[in-house]
Amino acid sequence: MEWEQLDLNPRIIAAVKKANFRSAKEILCVSGPDLQRLTRLSKTDVQRVHCSVAAVVRKSKPVTALQLIRGECPVLEAGHRLSFACPVLDGLMRGGLPIRGITELAGESAAGKTQFCLQLCLSVQYPQENGGLNSGAVYICTEDSFPIKRLRQLITQQPQLRPDLPPALIRSRRFSDNIYIEHAVDLEALQACVSQRVPVLLKRGLVRLLVVDSVAALFRSEFQADEAVQRSRHLLAFSNILHHLSHEYGAPVVCVNQVTDVVDGPNPGRCDYGLVGSKVLPALGIAWANQVMVRLMLRRLAGQVQSDSRSSAPRKLEVVFAPHLPRASCLCGVWEEGVRGIPDDNSDLQPQGSS
Amino acid sequence: MHRTVPSLPLAPSMKVKLINAGFQVASDLTDMRPLQLCKEAGISQEEAVEVLQVLRDDGQPHQQRAATESLTALDLLHQEQALGSIVTFCSALDDALGGGVPVGKTTEICGSPGVGKTQLCMQLAVDVQIPVCFGGLGGKALYIDTEGSFLVQRVADMAEAAVQHCTLLAEDTEQRQALEELTVEKILSNLFLVRCHDYVELLAEVYLLPDFLSEHPEVRLVVIDSIAFPFRHDFEDLSQRTRLLNGLAQQLIQLATQHSLAVVLTNQMTTRVSNGQSKLVPALGESWGHAATQRLILHWEGLRRLASLYKSPSQMEATIQYQITVQGFRDAPDEPRTTPDSSAVSSPSGNHSKRPRMEDLS
Numbered sequence: 001m002e003w004e005q006l007d008l009n010p011r012i013i014a015a016v017k018k019a020n021f022r023s024a025k026e027i028l029c030v031s032g033p034d035l036q037r038l039t040r041l042s043k044t045d046v047q048r049v050h051c052s053v054a055a056v057v058r059k060s061k062p063v064t065a066l067q068l069i070r071g072e073c074p075v076l077e078a079g080h081r082l083s084f085a086c087p088v089l090d091g092l093m094r095g096g097l098p099i100r101g102i103t104e105l106a107g108e109s110a111a112g113k114t115q116f117c118l119q120l121c122l123s124v125q126y127p128q129e130n131g132g133l134n135s136g137a138v139y140i141c142t143e144d145s146f147p148i149k150r151l152r153q154l155i156t157q158q159p160q161l162r163p164d165l166p167p168a169l170i171r172s173r174r175f176s177d178n179i180y181i182e183h184a185v186d187l188e189a190l191q192a193c194v195s196q197r198v199p200v201l202l203k204r205g206l207v208r209l210l211v212v213d214s215v216a217a218l219f220r221s222e223f224q225a226d227e228a229v230q231r232s233r234h235l236l237a238f239s240n241i242l243h244h245l246s247h248e249y250g251a252p253v254v255c256v257n258q259v260t261d262v263v264d265g266p267n268p269g270r271c272d273y274g275l276v277g278s279k280v281l282p283a284l285g286i287a288w289a290n291q292v293m294v295r296l297m298l299r300r301l302a303g304q305v306q307s308d309s310r311s312s313a314p315r316k317l318e319v320v321f322a323p324h325l326p327r328a329s330c331l332c333g334v335w336e337e338g339v340r341g342i343p344d345d346n347s348d349l350q351p352q353g354s355s
Numbered sequence: 356m357h358r359t360v361p362s363l364p365l366a367p368s369m370k371v372k373l374i375n376a377g378f379q380v381a382s383d384l385t386d387m388r389p390l391q392l393c394k395e396a397g398i399s400q401e402e403a404v405e406v407l408q409v410l411r412d413d414g415q416p417h418q419q420r421a422a423t424e425s426l427t428a429l430d431l432l433h434q435e436q437a438l439g440s441i442v443t444f445c446s447a448l449d450d451a452l453g454g455g456v457p458v459g460k461t462t463e464i465c466g467s468p469g470v471g472k473t474q475l476c477m478q479l480a481v482d483v484q485i486p487v488c489f490g491g492l493g494g495k496a497l498y499i500d501t502e503g504s505f506l507v508q509r510v511a512d513m514a515e516a517a518v519q520h521c522t523l524l525a526e527d528t529e530q531r532q533a534l535e536e537l538t539v540e541k542i543l544s545n546l547f548l549v550r551c552h553d554y555v556e557l558l559a560e561v562y563l564l565p566d567f568l569s570e571h572p573e574v575r576l577v578v579i580d581s582i583a584f585p586f587r588h589d590f591e592d593l594s595q596r597t598r599l600l601n602g603l604a605q606q607l608i609q610l611a612t613q614h615s616l617a618v619v620l621t622n623q624m625t626t627r628v629s630n631g632q633s634k635l636v637p638a639l640g641e642s643w644g645h646a647a648t649q650r651l652i653l654h655w656e657g658l659r660r661l662a663s664l665y666k667s668p669s670q671m672e673a674t675i676q677y678q679i680t681v682q683g684f685r686d687a688p689d690e691p692r693t694t695p696d697s698s699a700v701s702s703p704s705g706n707h708s709k710r711p712r713m714e715d716l717s
Contacts, residue, residue, distance in 0.1 A: 024555070024559075025555045028555055028558045028559055028562065029555075029558065029595070029599060031598075031602050036364060040364060040365075040366060041364065042364045042409045042412055043364070043412060044412045050562045051562055051563060051566065053559070053562075054558070054559035054560070054562040054563045055559075055563060057555060057556060057559040058556065058559050058560060058563060059550075059552070059556065060549075060550075061549075062497060062547040062548060062549045062567065063547065063548055063549075064543065064544045064545070064546060064547055064548070065507050065510055065511075065542075065543040065544070065546040065547075065548060066540055066543035066544040066546075068507040068543075068548065069507045069508075069511060069543060076548065076550055077506075077507050094508065098506065100503050101503050101504070228626075233588075236587060236588040237588060237589070240588050240589070243503070244552065246503075247503055247550075247552060266657065267633075268634060268635065269626060269632060269633030269634050269635060270626075270633070270635075271467040271468075271624070271635060271655065272655055273467065273468070273469050273470075273655065274469070274470075274655050274657075274658055274660070276657050276658050285626065286467060286468070286623075286624060286625065286626060286635070287625070287626075289467070289468045289469075290468055290583075290584075290587075290623045290624075292468065293502070293503065293504050295468070295469065320469060321468060321469025323473050323474070323504040323505070323506050323509055324506040324508050324509040326679075326680075326681060
């Protein structure tokens with residue numbers, strides 16, 4: 001606690017020190033009357049103590065929304081998003097992933113969640129004017145091993161996915177060098193990874209995207225059904241670290257989540273997020289949902305979509321909730337070059353059969 | 356003024372000197388000059404000045420209270436009605452709340468993720484700025500964001516929609532004149548944002564609120580979105596959390612009454628298991644339920660979004676339906692129209708959404 005920083009009479013500072021207060025946190029957590037009693041200062045003196053300690057703790061003064069939208073405070077409002085590398089998907093997300101905050105991608109197995117994540121790991125490496133963040137990505141695997149072959153395929157096919165970019169730009173990127181892969185076999189390893197190794201990469205500016213694939217695997221396997229409280233506590237601690245890293249370094253965090261089956265009908269004790277008629281809901285309950293800023297669900301549909309004589313099973317990417325997006329969805333397919341959204345007006349690409 | 360010298364907030368050695376000099380009651384000291392006190396009590400001139408300062412600081416609230424006359428209930432009613440309320444642009448919710456979110460009180464909005472708490476808060480931050488001639492308060496707003504979910508793009512959309520709404524309602528010259536100044540830029544410039552990353556920063560911000568409010572006396576709304584987020588982890592000592600939350604609630608209600616503002620807090624939901632059944636209840640514990648004056652719970656019922664007024668000293672419990680459109684927080688499309696004699700802003704042309712509901716597109 002830097003006592004000299006405080007704009008206070010030395011007499012007051014002496015009284016506060018004498019009462020054994022060592023940090024700003026301790027002072028702010030004590031109420032006015034309690035502080036009066038402990039330091040024997042008067043009411044106005046105590047108010048002055050609280051105000052000057054608060055002024056030191058406060059990181060930045062209030063700014064207006066006009067300043068934010070004009071891009072005058074990049075720390076609070078980045079003014080750009082992380083592109084999905086597909087104009088249809090970016091349109092659904094009004095530009096792409098928000099720079100700060102946790103985005104969740106939930107879906108059944110084989111829905112294509114890992115494909116999305118790999119695509120983002122490549123997209124982040126382009127310069128900001130091309131929708132990237134000019135930096136690398138950390139990919140934390142908790143389920144299967146990292147799909148390195150698929151990543152190599154995506155890298156060679158980048159010119160096909162991004163025809164809008166000059167080939168020289170794509171060739172100049174050393175994609176594999178900038179993707180840091182971590183495997184976490186249990187919760188302890190996961191915790192160590194995000195609290196020790198990931199911050200180092202972020203601090204050095206080597207990465208600006210964090211992918212956790214998946215969040216559900218370890219939390220669902222290591223806790224029994226009746227250990228909900230402990231699971232919540234660990235989940236909150238974990239998401240708190242992710243949240244702080246995301247906001248401090250301006251790095252989007254993407255968490256892949258599994259889904260649970262909905263066996264009974266509507267249950268007042270469980271939140272459905274307005275997903276009526278869905279047979280699955282994102283896992284980890286409301287404790288996790290409260291930490292997530294943007295929730296996306298990916299569903300694999302029946303039928304086929306065609307593109308240049310290639311075919312793929314269609315997927316539906318739906319925005320379940322986001323502060324800046326309406327509840328909308330779009331269709332997409334998974335091709336050799338990556339995930340591509342299907343524009344609404346392209347009727348011959350509509351899938352046969354429904355979800 | 357019957358305070359005895361020993362009960363004053365002074366150093367004990369000081370009190371001993373004063374008592375030895377014959378001062379028993381605080382009123383003995385009030386008329387003393389510093390030099391006089393210095394000679395009589397045998398203390399230095401600096402200390403004498405300080406003693407008198409302490410006396411004055413502590414004495415004032417008592418004197419003020421004695422000076423104000425007692426108010427009749429009718430006076431209080433007039434005062435409350437004069438304070439006004441902030442419309443939400445959802446006429447059903449405004450009716451249930453008795454006009455809108457009340458100024459001078461704290462309102463808590465609870466709900467699951469994605470149901471619309473942040474949307475309602477952003478809408479209120481825009482609506483508080485509606486000019487007085489349109490039935491609004493013409494005030495500014497302070498938005499304290501603890502989750503990082505304040506995205507200015509969305510607020511700009513809502514501001515645009517609000518300006519259009521007022522444009523359609525403008526009837527007389529006074530309103531048209533006010534409209535000329537009501538632009539999206541002006542609305543955004545009157546909305547202040549602070550981001551708090553943990554509960555210590557939030558506590559600090561609330562201690563700094565009185566200074567902020569005296570610098571910006573036109574602020575009529577303070578939003579904390581959400582108050583639950585920073586308090587729901589790394590608190591081993593739950594009793595400390597309860598104490599801090601209670602302290603915050605008290606400070607906020609004091610600010611709400613002293614500065615005539617509406618304080619809106621958002622809270623998360625959590626699962627509570629009782630008798631083998633699980634229910635969704637507001638987070639932060641039982642004692643937090645007493646903190647806010649009014650409590651609004653937003654929840655899903657199938658595809659419908661409902662708002663229930665759960666606790667209010669003046670309004671009846673009610674549940675109404677609302678929707679979130681591109682323009683913001685609005686009435687659900689099949690709600691009955693408002694009566695013609697309600698305020699100009701929530702007029703029958705309240706729901707301008709000619710565009711299809713986004714929910715229908717998926």
